[in-house]
Amino acid sequence: MKFQVKFAIYSAFIKALIILAFGLILPVIVEKIVYIHIDNRLIARKDMVLKKIALKGLDPALLDESCSYDDYNIFKEEFVHISPLEVNPHVVPAASIENQIWNIEQTTQQEHRVIRLPFLYANQWYELFIGQGLSEIDQLKSTISKFTILAMILVILVSVFADIGFVKIILKPFNKIVSSKLRATKDPTSYDFTPVKSSTVEFNYLDDSINDLMNKIKEAFAIEKEFISNVSHELLTPISILSNRLENIVEDPQTPHEVSEKIIESQKTLNRLSKIIKALLLISKIENAQYLKNEKVEISNLADEVVSEIEDRLHQKNIELKKLIYEDFSFSPCNKSLLHTMLFNLINNAIKYNKENGSITISGRHKNQKYILEISDSGIGIEKNQIDSIFDRFKKLKKGDDNSYGLGLPIVKTIANFHNIKLEVQSEVSKGTTFLLSFPLS
Numbered sequence: 001m002k003f004q005v006k007f008a009i010y011s012a013f014i015k016a017l018i019i020l021a022f023g024l025i026l027p028v029i030v031e032k033i034v035y036i037h038i039d040n041r042l043i044a045r046k047d048m049v050l051k052k053i054a055l056k057g058l059d060p061a062l063l064d065e066s067c068s069y070d071d072y073n074i075f076k077e078e079f080v081h082i083s084p085l086e087v088n089p090h091v092v093p094a095a096s097i098e099n100q101i102w103n104i105e106q107t108t109q110q111e112h113r114v115i116r117l118p119f120l121y122a123n124q125w126y127e128l129f130i131g132q133g134l135s136e137i138d139q140l141k142s143t144i145s146k147f148t149i150l151a152m153i154l155v156i157l158v159s160v161f162a163d164i165g166f167v168k169i170i171l172k173p174f175n176k177i178v179s180s181k182l183r184a185t186k187d188p189t190s191y192d193f194t195p196v197k198s199s200t201v202e203f204n205y206l207d208d209s210i211n212d213l214m215n216k217i218k219e220a221f222a223i224e225k226e227f228i229s230n231v232s233h234e235l236l237t238p239i240s241i242l243s244n245r246l247e248n249i250v251e252d253p254q255t256p257h258e259v260s261e262k263i264i265e266s267q268k269t270l271n272r273l274s275k276i277i278k279a280l281l282l283i284s285k286i287e288n289a290q291y292l293k294n295e296k297v298e299i300s301n302l303a304d305e306v307v308s309e310i311e312d313r314l315h316q317k318n319i320e321l322k323k324l325i326y327e328d329f330s331f332s333p334c335n336k337s338l339l340h341t342m343l344f345n346l347i348n349n350a351i352k353y354n355k356e357n358g359s360i361t362i363s364g365r366h367k368n369q370k371y372i373l374e375i376s377d378s379g380i381g382i383e384k385n386q387i388d389s390i391f392d393r394f395k396k397l398k399k400g401d402d403n404s405y406g407l408g409l410p411i412v413k414t415i416a417n418f419h420n421i422k423l424e425v426q427s428e429v430s431k432g433t434t435f436l437l438s439f440p441l442s
Contacts, residue, residue: 003171008163012156019155023148027141034140035113038132039097042115045130046095049080050119058082058121077133079112085125089118102131110135173198177207188218225284235277243270279407283393286338286414293419296332297339299373299439300325303362306343313351317358324363329371331439334419342415343375345408346435350377353433369441370422376434382427390425 079102095117102112112131119126173196185191191214196207246267250260285291300323307314307321314321331339350360358378365372382390391413394406416423422438 007167008160011163012159015159016152016156019152027144038113042130046115079131081129085127088125173203188221239274283414286418291335293333293335295336297336300328320359322361326365338415342412345412346375354379371439373437378432381429387425
């Protein structure tokens with residue numbers, strides 16, 4: 001999961017928790033505030049009723065047969081109830097306020113906030129009840145709960161999209177560092193050291209650190225390539241001299257036959273060493289861009305040249321080669337000699353690791369704005385855990401193969417990179433291998 005999606009989900013989750021907590025606390029706060037407001041109204045109304053009784057008296061005519069008095073508003077939300085006390089209190093209690101279920105005219109029951117106070121009038125103790133209905137509070141709580149749920153859903157949706165967009169903008173310099181600089185770099189020499197502009201200190205620090213690191217790698221890479229090139233040049237001369245001397249010794253009639261045979265074996269070893277050095281020197285020159293790319297090649301004709309050059313080896317193993325170039329392709333700019341070496345190594349491997357009476361197929365076609373050249377064989381195949389390392393130097397596809405130096409495929413990969421050709425491998429053990437070369441359209 002991408003960082004921006006994780007951040008958006010986390011941010012939305014935190015905001016939802018905050019809204020939920022606020023939604024749970026808000027009804028309690030509102031209830032408390034409403035109760036304070038109702039209590040103040042009840043106390044004010046109690047004082048008004050007592051003042052009215054003190055001024056105008058309590059008319060017995062207002063009392064019903066049960067010696068009580070009731071007054072309700074039209075919605076039955078507010079009432080005043082006065083009833084005589086059967087037992088006179090010894091100590092006059094203070095007014096009390098609490099929630100009660102009140103019977104409204106003996107027909108319905110509703111919860112009210114009720115203030116209760118005994119009072120003395122004309123040597124008779126009465127009890128005063130003044131109530132305020134609480135149904136509005138319940139409605140208010142329900143409204144707040146619904147609003148909280150809707151707000152939480154709305155905030156989550158808006159937050160996810162807003163945060164994804166915001167994080168995408170924030171991470172734009174980081175993505176540019178990764179995609180435009182790191183992923184686009186094939187080797188340290190092609191790295192773009194241009195600083196990425198960003199207002200984020202951490203991204204500037206990251207970019208500077210990567211630039212410093214790549215600069216060190218570039219220097220080490222240049223030293224390594226120069227070392228390989230110099231060593232290869234220096235080794236070829238003494239090997240050539242030594243090989244000539246051994247050849248002169250073998251041709252000397254006075255040299256014993258047994259000694260000649262041992263010297264011939266040594267010559268073979270020197271030849272192998274010379275081929276390895278030449279291969280490393282070739283790779284070094286290609287990586288150092290010492291070859292020109294100023295030619296144009298017909299891929300079909302190039303394949304024919306390689307096949308004609310290697311045809312004898314096909315007959316030795318009785319391998320059938322099928323050339324199915326459905327669409328020809330002219331590739332430029334390129335280096336024909338290097339491309340010839342690349343195809344030669346691939347077809348040579350297809351023969352070397354093929355089965356007796358096997359087959360090789362070379363096909364070419366345009367696909368997805370590129371030209372795809374496939375070289376398939378019916379050989380021994382490559383194990384999946386080895387596919388990622390077959391282009392490593394001195395990595396042999398088959399153990400015990402003395403004729404292989406493990407440099408054929410690394411040369412292929414180096415030439416492909418030099419020409420911006422994408423190289424892919426598909427293989428299955430005992431069924432064969434396919435190399436796919438994707439040529440960019442000029």
